[in-house]
Amino acid sequence: QLQLQESGPGLVKPLETLSLTCTVSGGSISNSDYYWGWVRQPPGKGLEWIGSIYYSGSTYYNPSLKNRLTISIYTSKNQFSLNLSSVTAADTAVYYCARQPAGYSDYDRFAFDIWGLGTMVTVSS
Amino acid sequence: DIQMTQSPSSLSASVGDRVTITCRASQSIARFLNWYQLKPGKAPKFLIYGASTLQSGVPSRFSGSGSGTDFTLTISSLQPEDFATYHCQQSYSTSSLTFGGGTKVEIK
Numbered sequence: 001q002l003q004l005q006e007s008g009p010g011l012v013k014p015l016e017t018l019s020l021t022c023t024v025s026g027g028s029i030s031n032s033d034y035y036w037g038w039v040r041q042p043p044g045k046g047l048e049w050i051g052s053i054y055y056s057g058s059t060y061y062n063p064s065l066k067n068r069l070t071i072s073i074y075t076s077k078n079q080f081s082l083n084l085s086s087v088t089a090a091d092t093a094v095y096y097c098a099r100q101p102a103g104y105s106d107y108d109r110f111a112f113d114i115w116g117l118g119t120m121v122t123v124s125s
Numbered sequence: 126d127i128q129m130t131q132s133p134s135s136l137s138a139s140v141g142d143r144v145t146i147t148c149r150a151s152q153s154i155a156r157f158l159n160w161y162q163l164k165p166g167k168a169p170k171f172l173i174y175g176a177s178t179l180q181s182g183v184p185s186r187f188s189g190s191g192s193g194t195d196f197t198l199t200i201s202s203l204q205p206e207d208f209a210t211y212h213c214q215q216s217y218s219t220s221s222l223t224f225g226g227g228t229k230v231e232i233k
Contacts, residue, residue: 107175110216
């Protein structure tokens with residue numbers, strides 16, 4: 001079955017760039033039925049959508065993060081990535097990658113139906 | 126952005142209890158409302174979409190209702206494995222997805 005796994009550094013210094021990769025196994029990231037998204041959860045807080053990408057490279061970004069955010073997709077590797085620049089302590093969170101149905105007329109559109117386990121990223125010097 | 130407000134933020138309940146969690150949107154989102162279950166160290170689980178449609182494999186003790194701005198998630202008979210945090214999410218605004226703050230269901 002489809003699985004997603006996040007990978008990347010667990011510690012990032014302030015003002016540097018946070019970089020994470022999500023590897024998809026058990027299915028193709030080029031499937032036109034899905035977007036691929038990132039979600040984070042700061043300690044003690046709720047979930048926050050970061051952004052989403054289609055196999056074509058089309059992206060949606062959270063308006064509050066878009067000036068610092070780049071999400072890319074690598075179909076040959078079945079991976080997509082997150083780069084968040086100029087990080088601060090407020091970016092400390094568990095970061096999840098997830099699959100999102102893309103059917104605009106369907107009620108499950110842009111839900112997050114399959115998730116990775118998440119990876120904790122701490123921003124600290 | 127569409128703001129999603131969940132209540133309560135936490136609750137204590139016993140096995141067998143009926144539990145209801147509320148999610149309110151700052152504007153109408155039709156039925157584009159999803160629910161998730163989060164447990165520490167595990168991948169989040171997708172429970173309900175379209176306000177009331179159970180995702181495949183989700184036990185029938187879970188149910189959702191509502192439309193417009195007011196939604197509920199109900200667990201008809203709480204089981205030990207249901208102690209977790211539950212989050213709602215709107216997908217009406219596809220360019221700005223938002224979640225509720227979460228409801229932690231604890232053992233009484």
